[in-house]
Amino acid sequence: MHRRIILLTLGLLAMFRPQAQVIVTDTLAAEPLAPADSLPPIPDSAVFIEKTGEIPAIRHYGTDWNNTNTRAAYSFDQSRTYVLPLDSAHFVFPAQAGAVISPYGPRSGRMHTGTDYKQKLGDPIYAAWDGVVRMAKNGYYGYGNIVVIRHANGLETYYAHLSKVMVRPNQKVKAGDQIGTAGRTGRATTEHLHFETRFLYQSFNSATIIDYASRRLATDTLMVVKGKFYTVEAYRQRSSTATLNIPITEAVESDSLLSSLQDSLSVPLAKPLPPVKQITTARPSVHVVRSGDTLYGIARRYHTTVAKLCQINHIKEDGILSLGQKIKLP
Ligand SMILES: [Zn+2]
Numbered sequence: 001m002h003r004r005i006i007l008l009t010l011g012l013l014a015m016f017r018p019q020a021q022v023i024v025t026d027t028l029a030a031e032p033l034a035p036a037d038s039l040p041p042i043p044d045s046a047v048f049i050e051k052t053g054e055i056p057a058i059r060h061y062g063t064d065w066n067n068t069n070t071r072a073a074y075s076f077d078q079s080r081t082y083v084l085p086l087d088s089a090h091f092v093f094p095a096q097a098g099a100v101i102s103p104y105g106p107r108s109g110r111m112h113t114g115t116d117y118k119q120k121l122g123d124p125i126y127a128a129w130d131g132v133v134r135m136a137k138n139g140y141y142g143y144g145n146i147v148v149i150r151h152a153n154g155l156e157t158y159y160a161h162l163s164k165v166m167v168r169p170n171q172k173v174k175a176g177d178q179i180g181t182a183g184r185t186g187r188a189t190t191e192h193l194h195f196e197t198r199f200l201y202q203s204f205n206s207a208t209i210i211d212y213a214s215r216r217l218a219t220d221t222l223m224v225v226k227g228k229f230y231t232v233e234a235y236r237q238r239s240s241t242a243t244l245n246i247p248i249t250e251a252v253e254s255d256s257l258l259s260s261l262q263d264s265l266s267v268p269l270a271k272p273l274p275p276v277k278q279i280t281t282a283r284p285s286v287h288v289v290r291s292g293d294t295l296y297g298i299a300r301r302y303h304t305t306v307a308k309l310c311q312i313n314h315i316k317e318d319g320i321l322s323l324g325q326k327i328k329l330p
Pocket residue numbers: 025026102112114115116194195
């Protein structure tokens with residue numbers, strides 16, 4: 001009797017064991033997920049951490065840094081809210097002109113964890129933001145030759161199927177630095193860039209934040225709420241016209257950002273939101289506050305600081321922005 005119960009229990013456990021966490025690249029190859037405790041520290045990484053102290057986004061990853069596997073422990077916490085400022089002033093689209101040939105999402109019953117962007121053999125591939133190369137590896141499963149860069153805000157970007165990798169692990173890169181050339185290594189049926197955006201190893205659709213048509217960022221702030229990824233604009237739109245009061249527990253760059261985000265998030269939405277704003281390079285003398293704006297975001301956009309904006313506008317960092325308010329720009 002007991003034996004039967006035990007067998008039944010084992011059977012149930014086997015049934016409900018979480019499915020092996022695999023990700024799938026272009027021809028549906030599976031990549032094994034390395035358990036955290038099976039990844040011994042790599043001497044180079046250890047030296048890197050010790051010597052430079054320059055691991056990006058330690059607040060999210062701790063010292064979880066390795067040069068051998070795309071993912072380590074699965075540390076994405078679905079109960080938390082994260083506000084990730086995107087460095088919109090320094091974003092560079094990672095490839096030359098091309099076209100999306102396969103978007104992020106389910107494909108043939110599997111999950112395609114990146115966006116495929118058609119390229120010609122040898123086209124240059126660029127780092128999308130400043131960061132540090134976490135992986136630069138040839139022949140990595142279905143990815144082929146791959147570069148993974150970790151950025152200060154906690155995002156990681158993956159560049160796969162490269163014909164040539166031109167950076168080394170632990171190397172610091174700037175947005176726009178060439179990191180390799182496009183190809184079709186690994187499991188790929190044509191030359192293209194397989195581009196992934198991840199946060200805490202969780203992939204999300206890069207088209208959430210990148211407008212592939214204009215090859216520009218679509219927002220300056222990414223919200224991660226209950227495991228889902230939104231632009232801050234989309235998140236506000238989704239959250240009714242009532243004032244928003246979201247718990248911001250993580251991932252703010254500074255206290256002033258936190259207060260400006262909290263304040264701006266409680267601006268009542270009086271009318272439908274304008275279309276997702278484009279990052280412009282034009283430099284007007286005033287900025288008219290729209291729904292979704294934060295002092296921090298405005299400062300970023302116009303390459304200035306929150307303190308400077310406060311000074312010339314005689315406002316406080318923790319003041320509430322109102323829709324239509326004119327913010328003088330330096
Ligand atoms: Zn792909």
